[in-house]
Amino acid sequence: MPEIPGLGQLARLAAKPLGVLGEVASRPAVLRPLDLLRGTGSLQNAVAGKVIVITGASSGIGEETARQIGAAGGTVVLIARGKEKLEGVAQEIREATPGAIADSRPCDLADFEAIDRMTEDVLAAHGQVDVLINNAGRSIRRSVALSYDRFHDYERTMQLNYFAAVRMILRVLPGMRERQTGQIINISSYGVQTRVPRFGAYIASKAALDTLCDSLQAEVHDEGVRFTTIHMPLVRTPMIAPTKLYDRFPALTPQDAGHLVAQAIVHRSRRLGPPFGSAAAFADSLSPEIMDSIRNRGFKMFPDSPAARPSTEPAAADGAGAGASPTPVDEADASEDRSALGAAFAALTRGTHW
Numbered sequence: 001m002p003e004i005p006g007l008g009q010l011a012r013l014a015a016k017p018l019g020v021l022g023e024v025a026s027r028p029a030v031l032r033p034l035d036l037l038r039g040t041g042s043l044q045n046a047v048a049g050k051v052i053v054i055t056g057a058s059s060g061i062g063e064e065t066a067r068q069i070g071a072a073g074g075t076v077v078l079i080a081r082g083k084e085k086l087e088g089v090a091q092e093i094r095e096a097t098p099g100a101i102a103d104s105r106p107c108d109l110a111d112f113e114a115i116d117r118m119t120e121d122v123l124a125a126h127g128q129v130d131v132l133i134n135n136a137g138r139s140i141r142r143s144v145a146l147s148y149d150r151f152h153d154y155e156r157t158m159q160l161n162y163f164a165a166v167r168m169i170l171r172v173l174p175g176m177r178e179r180q181t182g183q184i185i186n187i188s189s190y191g192v193q194t195r196v197p198r199f200g201a202y203i204a205s206k207a208a209l210d211t212l213c214d215s216l217q218a219e220v221h222d223e224g225v226r227f228t229t230i231h232m233p234l235v236r237t238p239m240i241a242p243t244k245l246y247d248r249f250p251a252l253t254p255q256d257a258g259h260l261v262a263q264a265i266v267h268r269s270r271r272l273g274p275p276f277g278s279a280a281a282f283a284d285s286l287s288p289e290i291m292d293s294i295r296n297r298g299f300k301m302f303p304d305s306p307a308a309r310p311s312t313e314p315a316a317a318d319g320a321g322a323g324a325s326p327t328p329v330d331e332a333d334a335s336e337d338r339s340a341l342g343a344a345f346a347a348l349t350r351g352t353h354w
Contacts (some may be wrong), residue, residue, distance in 0.1 A: 029119030033148045045072030047171040051126045054078055055109060055168065056136030058085045061187060065133060065259035066102065067093055068263075075101040077122055080136065081108050081289075109164040110156075121218055127177065129172040131265060134165040134209070135187045138203045143304050147151055147201075154201045162346035166212065173216075173225070180224040185264055186213060190233045193277035194349070195284065195291070197299040217270070232257060276349070298349065301342045331335045 004155045034213035049108045052069050056062035064077045072219035077267040096234045103125065107118040122129065140153050147153060169184055174316035176182025188210050191203040213227040220227075252260075264272050284291040 002205070009023070021023075039318040041266055043068065043262045043266055043327050047072050050130035051075045051128060052078060052131040052133065052265075053129050053168075053172070054133045054135055055121065055164075056080055057104075058082050060254050061232070061257040061261070062133070064137040064254040065135065065261045066090075067096070068099045068258045068262050070094075070102050072262075073097075075103070075105045075126065076104055077207040078127065079105050079107050079109070079118065081106065108306075110159055111151050112163075112167055115164065115167045116171065119168065122174070123172075128175050130176075130181070131170060131183045132172050133261060134168060135184045135261075136164065137161045137202075137206075138213055141198050141305070142201075143198050143299075144200060146304065154204075158205045158208070160210045161202070162212075165209055166220065169213075173220075176225045177220060181266065182224070183226045183228060183268060183287045184213065185228040185230065185261060186210070186227050187233050187261070190231045190273060190277045192241070193231055193273065193281040193296065194278075197295055199306070216247065216344075226268045226270070228269050229271050229273075230260055230264055230269075231271070231277050232260070233274050233277075 012301075024037075046313065047069055052074050054062050054076060057066045057076075058080035062078075062080070062265045066089060070076045076093065078090050083104075086104040086106055090104040093102035094100050103122075107116050108114050119129075138157050139158055142150070142153065142323050159206075172182070173184070186209050188206045189199075189203055191199050192210060195203065206342055210229050213229065217225075217227040235250055235254060236254045260272060262325050263269065275279060280291070
């Protein structure tokens, strides 16, 4: 195999502590100065007497966020498609914190009419929604070469990640504006900032919601309503489980991710995410060509995985975080040298979903 330029240095770097660069890249998020000025209180104070609606609450980030808010005394309304698992999480929250209010509301977010019925029921039961956390999402890891005949991947990703969230926002925003208070938190992705390859369908849907809410924030800026975008790094949840490559990637725990959401509620942040993401976005604004080259190098380092090979069964790659490969060759067949280089690249760009 031809020698890859810089392989030796990067491989040695991967085996060592990453120093200042690694520490900055691995920090979940840094609060901006205005966030710190806005509030330094506790989550208990921030959620006391409030109704917090969380989509995708039966597992991963949504489940952990619900647990933390429930333990802090907020009323949590858990939304997901799976009724049994959702109620199990709600019951555990109630048992863990005596007096906690955890209301499970099964709903298929791909069904707009179901969303309307569910939000009407929630408002009837609780009177209002103080915080909406749009967390439910679908992620597909598939290179464009494998996507020419899979337009439905883009449709379904946009349906859940964008249109379902918009439907929820349109149902709860009028009440927030009328009360002159409220917060809508969107769990976006670090990939929107780094524009990571193979995730075009996913990051496009997240970017659409990001920019929509920037526009909406301008309309309600003086009405006490806050839109928050969290550019979440890679999190070790069921969403990424189908892509075995991620077993070797640095990732946040669901508890870390839940803490980020809690920070956003306490400080009413506008944006929250790792410094490395902001740095990547800034570098891209200065020189897209250089960033294109870096992203292309990363794309070539990591193979598509078998989970999204061309198939007559669309569900084969529906698993959030699922990957794909045009051949049976997966990352396990890569050479040791290329694996070392990939490990170094992943460590230096930790949080990016290569």
